[in-house]
Amino acid sequence: MGKIIAIANQKGGVGKTTTAINLSASMAALEYKTLIIDSDPQANTTSGLGFDPHKVQKSIYECMINGFSVKDTIQETQFEDLYLIPSHINLVGAELEMIDIKNREYRMQEALKEVKNMFDFIFIDCSPSLGLINVNVMNAADSILIPVQCEYFAMEGLGKLLSTIKIVQGKLNKNLQIEGILMTMHDSRLLHSNQVVQDIRTHFADMVFETLIPRNIRISEAPSFGVPVIAHDEKSKGSVSYLNLAKELLKRNKIK
């Protein structure tokens, strides 16, 4: 098994971290052994799961730059079947440090080889950029899941992201697939929110997940308690939607 899925979109604030945390937690709840990797120096996935980024000793940074073993960076979370490789502020410097390193685009792909088959799923939360760390993530990933906020600006950047992915597929990682486009923060009461969903479904048809993630207060509260929404309020629309997403992902991958 061991499918590696990058959660990426260079547009900021579209729900990458929220999706990484809650999709991973839902997969673990369905008893799939899941690893989540925080590759963003902001370390929101790390703190959103209750860890203190300032206390992190080893992150994916040490594996890429210093060749540390990935196994030594994996932390258990309070949730069964859910494991984390935390982030660290050092990641900010990684891009410049890696400029002169041999094989700089493939350091993460190399590092993850030893753990790929220890898990059913590995999700990687990305920063809102198109730098060397994200190139590393795209080379390490089997597929990329693209969260898109139901807003005008988020729609605008989608075309650019898809052409960037084509370049990566052509030059660096020909096996990279698109796992799907996930519509997030949908508000069915707002005309422009519904319009964006319609436009994206028309343009991208079955690349778009059926599951729509609603704007939901429980989702935005959960990180301040350091837990996924499924642990904060299991019955909320937010929890149900991410569990549905996990099930749809399994169906699309013909698992179970």
Next chain:
Amino acid sequence: MGKIIAIANQKGGVGKTTTAINLSASMAALEYKTLIIDSDPQANTTSGLGFDPHKVQKSIYECMINGFSVKDTIQETQFEDLYLIPSHINLVGAELEMIDIKNREYRMQEALKEVKNMFDFIFIDCSPSLGLINVNVMNAADSILIPVQCEYFAMEGLGKLLSTIKIVQGKLNKNLQIEGILMTMHDSRLLHSNQVVQDIRTHFADMVFETLIPRNIRISEAPSFGVPVIAHDEKSKGSVSYLNLAKELLKRNKIK
């Protein structure tokens, strides 16, 4: 005059572009000659003002890399007293191209010298990152205005951003001030939104603007029409709040 204000925060989706567009438009409405510079390759400010980023001939990129004159990149907008330097997808490559250039951190500061006194205010919209382009912006700016979404994750990153600014003040631009912290997308009905505002006001006291920008549907609709919210719906809470922000900024700078 000619105050250069960077609108920056490495956290994504906090309202940088929305603030750059609507604060600039409000200043222009108050008859201050205003220039807005889009330094983000996503070019959301450019399209949010009705320009097609694919048709842009010259951006701030050409000034920083090829030494083009900034005056030649300035475009008039349909709004009196509001001018734009658009963005271009080439900006994505700028960071790597500038690595070997002399004085690479000060290219934007150099470029803006010739136009600084042609305007009362120059606002620069930044991408959600801490790379070389944003370092250039911080060196060119007199001050930095920090939009912070009324959400837990946005609050988390604020400490890191302020310590980054201290490093820039120490090493690169000792004159860089903090113009203020602007709370955005505030929803008074939500407990956690009010809690974030309270926490930030307690920690940062008068660094925080009095003006709170509410979550407002007219603000998120306006970009799809290519106009600032003041032109989309002048009477909306969104328009009024950004006009109040412009007035507060003038008061804080003891102008008028």
